[in-house]
Amino acid sequence: MKNPSLDAYQQVFGMAGLANRAGGYNGTGVQLQQQLQYDLSYYFSNVPPVAAMKQTEPSTPNPLITPLLGNWNLVWGPALIEETDENGQPTGVADNALYVAQCDAVAFPGGPTLPTYVVAIAATNPSSLYDWETEDFSVAEVVNWTTYDPSDFTPSPYNGTDPYISKGTATGIGILLGLISPDTAASPKTTLQQFLSSLNPDPDTAIIFCGHSLAGALSPTLALYLKENKDLDAFGITLVYPTAGPTPGEAAFAGLFNNTFPPLPNGWQAQTGDYQSWNTMHWNDLDVVPHAWPKADLELIADLYGPSQNKLTAFALNALQKVAIDEASKSGVTYTRVQNQSLPGTLQKMDGSVPVNIPPQSLYDYVRQLFLQHVTMYSGSPASDHVPAINGLILQQPLPQQSPPQLVPGVSQVTKDEMILKIIQQIIGWISSHYLTEENQLINENAN
Structure with a gap:
């Protein structure tokens, strides 16, 4: 069989992007899970039918997909969670999502062709306040990795010796390990760990953990947790392909990950592309998100797209930078990236037909550029309305999508x-x- 046109790195990155589809919708948790499952049926074989979309048989992928992505089967999930807000009301969005796909033969650049599983984790959902507050921004407290129990943990002061992860990362891993594949999904009524323990793969089988943004921090952490917990012993090769992730922990944690997951398995040949290395966090150097949480990188974010001449905008961006540095500093740790590779971003003056000012003249300009750098620059954008295409840093152009999109009722x-x-x-x-x-702290201090 002819190899797909996307190499293994691009296939895995593309599958991480498919997990992010959950963040593009509003609905109840059940509806959102059905929508993600239906979306995956366009790309994979054996996705269980979604009755609400009048599917009656397991899926076969769209003919456009296999020449690009290869022959992948959905084997677990998708599973997702809709959290509740501070008033106990459902958020109406997918706050975390996860699925597992499998292929009988993946040609690894510089390595062998192997049967492979991919664990794809969803990124931050921009509409999820829970994601932002409880997972992304929760870095002022840390959790000792040596005693970490995903189902029951408590932050503790940094002791200066052991590896530590942020409270937000610890929370996210606990959520992922608690997800259960729904009754109508693949491998129903099982957690990820239960599913993995039920497998009896060939000894040379590879498993790859991937994810973008928030999942760029969660995927290496989840892989390390499962590796240390011996849940991955049946696999001959374990790889991680995180992108655009904030930093999950401090120096000792980064060192532990780096020692456990070297950039290449023994005997594999290094590749020349900037995006072509395993167990390495790949990040666009103009992307704000992976600048979190090392202090030296956070000090760049206010002027990353040039210093704004608008006083209100400049004030807001400098305030954002100060808040981020203050929160990371409260932890007492020096946040340190796992092994990583920067990719050369390019400032964009247009987002489709919408002009984007450089330097930013408003917070809208800044966030629009941020969105372009954090999403579009990794996977590209097709030409439209007399605007030239943007070639992405990992995928030149996005994977094809069903057009027009078909939505689950609700x-x-x-x-x-x-x-x-x-x-x-x-x-x-x-x-x-x-x-x-x-301000409240100052008032209380002065009152005393």
Whole structure:
């Protein structure tokens, strides 16, 4: 059989992007899970039918997909969770999502052709306040990795010796390990660990953990946890392909990951492409998100797209930078990236037909550029409305999609503009809450 046109790195990155589809919709948890499962049926074989979409048989992928992505089967999930807000009300969005796909033969550049499983984890959902507050921004407290129990953990002061991860990362891993594949999904009524323990793969089988953004921190952490827990002993090769991730932990944790997962398995040949290395966090150097949480990198984010001449915008961006540095510093740790590879980003003056000012003249300009650098620059954008195509840093162009999109009853699609406005609201809210907390602390100190 002819190899697909996308190499193994690109296939895995593309599958991480498919997990992110859950973040493009509003609906109930059940509806959102059905929508993600239906979306995956366009790309994979053996996706269980979604009755709400009048499917009656397991899927076969669209003919456009196999020449690009190869022959993949859905084997677990998808599973996702809709959290509740501070008032106990459902969020109406997918706050975390996960699925597993399998292929009988993946040709690894510089290595052999192997049967392979991919564990694909969803990125931050821009519409999820829970993701932002509880997972992404929760870095002021840390958790000792040596005693970490995903189902029951408590942050503790940094002791200066053991590996530590952020409270947000620890929370995210606990959520992922608690997800159960639904009754109508693949490998129903099982957790990821239960599913993996039920497998009896060939000894040379590979398993790859991948994810973008939030999942760029969760995927290496989950792989390390399962590796140390001996849940991956049946696999001959374990690899991780994280992208655009914030830093999950401090130096000792990064060292532990790096020692456990070297960039190449023994005997494999290094490749020349910037994106072509395993067990390495790949990040666009103009992407704000992977600048979190090392202090030296956070000090760059306010002026990453040039210093704004608008005083209000400059104030907001410098406040964002200060808040991020303050929160990371409270942990007492020096946040340190796992082994990583930067990719050369390019500032964009247009987002489709929408002009984007450089330097940013407004918070809207900044967040629009952020969105372009954090999403579009990795996977590309087709030409439209006399605007030239953007070739991505990993995928030159996005994977084909069903057009027009078909929605599960009760599900609505979230537009890019809605996502951008939501990100702006989250940033303003985070800055405001931080300064309000500081003000209250000063009032209490003066009162005493």
